[in-house]
Amino acid sequence: EPEVTQTPSHQVTQMGQEVILRCVPISNHLYFYWYRQILGQKVEFLVSFYNNEISEKSEIFDDQFSVERPDGSNFTLKIRSTKLEDSAMYFCASFSTRGSNEQFFGPGTRLTVL
Amino acid sequence: RKEVEQDPGPFNVPEGATVAFNCTYSNSASQSFFWYRQDCRKEPKLLMSVYSSGNEDGRFTAQLNRASQYISLLIRDSKLSDSATYLCVVNENTGNQFYFGTGTSLTVIP
Numbered sequence: 621e622p623e624v625t626q627t628p629s630h631q632v633t634q635m636g637q638e639v640i641l642r643c644v645p646i647s648n649h650l651y652f653y654w655y656r657q658i659l660g661q662k663v664e665f666l667v668s669f670y671n672n673e674i675s676e677k678s679e680i681f682d683d684q685f686s687v688e689r690p691d692g693s694n695f696t697l698k699i700r701s702t703k704l705e706d707s708a709m710y711f712c713a714s715f716s717t718r719g720s721n722e723q724f725f726g727p728g729t730r731l732t733v734l
Numbered sequence: 735r736k737e738v739e740q741d742p743g744p745f746n747v748p749e750g751a752t753v754a755f756n757c758t759y760s761n762s763a764s765q766s767f768f769w770y771r772q773d774c775r776k777e778p779k780l781l782m783s784v785y786s787s788g789n790e791d792g793r794f795t796a797q798l799n800r801a802s803q804y805i806s807l808l809i810r811d812s813k814l815s816d817s818a819t820y821l822c823v824v825n826e827n828t829g830n831q832f833y834f835g836t837g838t839s840l841t842v843i844p
Contacts, residue, residue, distance in 0.1 A: 651830050662836040663778065663821065676831055711777055715830060721766050723823075723832055725777035 622646045624726035626712050632732045633702055641697045641729045643712030651715040652695045653723065654687065656680070656708040663711070669695065702733045737761060740822050740835035748843050751812050755838045757805045757822030766825035767798055769807045771818045772837065778821055781807075812842045 625644045633639050645652050654666040667677040667687055674687065686698045695714075699706055712726040740757045747753045759767075767784035782789065784796040784805050795808040805822055822835035 653832070655834075663772075663834040665832070665834070668831065670830070709775070713832075715832075717830070721825065722768065722780050722783065725779070728777050730775075 622724075624712055624714055624724050626710075626726035626729050628729060629727065630730045630732070632734065635704055635733055636701050639699050639702055639731065641699075641710050641712075641731070643695045643697075643726055644693050645695055645712065645714030646716070646724055647693070649714035649716045649724075651675075651717075652689070653713040653715070654697045655711045655713065657711065657728075658708045666697070666710075699731075702731075704733050707731055707733045737826075737833040738822055738824050738835040740838050742836050742838060744839040744841060746841045746843055747812055749812055749814060751842075752808065752810045753812060753840065754809075755807045755820055755822075755840075757807075757835050759803050759805070759822075759824045759833070761824070761826055762800075762803060764803075764824045764826050767796075767805050768823040768825070769794075769796055769805075770821040770823055772821055773818050778823075781820070809840075812840075814842050814844060817841045 627642045652669040655663050657663045665678050667681045668675045684700045688696050709728045709730050711728045713723045715723045738759050769781040770778040771781045772778045782791050782796050784798045786798050788797045793810045797806045819837040819839050821837045824833045
């Protein structure tokens with residue numbers, strides 16, 4: 621069964637450092653998403669991406685965040701200067717309008733900012 | 735504006751019990767509805783889509799009431815393995831946005 625993969629599974633970084641979280645969506649999907657979930661809280665939408673550009677972003681997705689699809693398979697989330705409050709699980713998801721209309725989630729990257 | 739609202743619980747029920755969760759959504763133009771299950775520190779996984787006619791999958795029954803803008807999930811004969819957080823998710827289709835509820839925590843007790 622096709623799946624979304626994410627690397628690394630856990631990233632520890634110092635405050636102010638840049639991090640790049642990587643995702644490989646399901647190959648024939650066209651819509652990609654990043655979400656974050658602070659421990660014990662709800663899943664929060666960050667950004668959606670379609671046709672090589674951002675289609676929507678939340679107020680959380682400020683200038684410190686950026687996304688890229690550098691090649692045909694990877695989808696990355698970059699945080700330029702991490703803050704303590706960026707510590708969370710970051711989930712990538714992909715979606716296709718054909719079929720079940722379901723979002724498929726990757727296993728997540730746990731980001732810890734010290 | 736809270737697009738999707740759920741009672742966060744927690745719901746603590748004995749094995750074998752029937753438990754129901756409700757979820758309300760604010761956008762009447764919402765198109766697709768889902769229940770996801772999330773285990774502790776894991777990614778959300780689709781439990782079932784919710785159709786207008788209602789649908790059942792084994793011990794799980796989902797209902798959609800468009801007029802009142804709510805979705806329900808009924809779990810019959812609860813098992814210990816049903817312990818998880820249940821997320822209500824709504825797709826508004828414009829930009830293919832998915833909105834998540836806060837999740838309802840369920841613990842099934844032996």
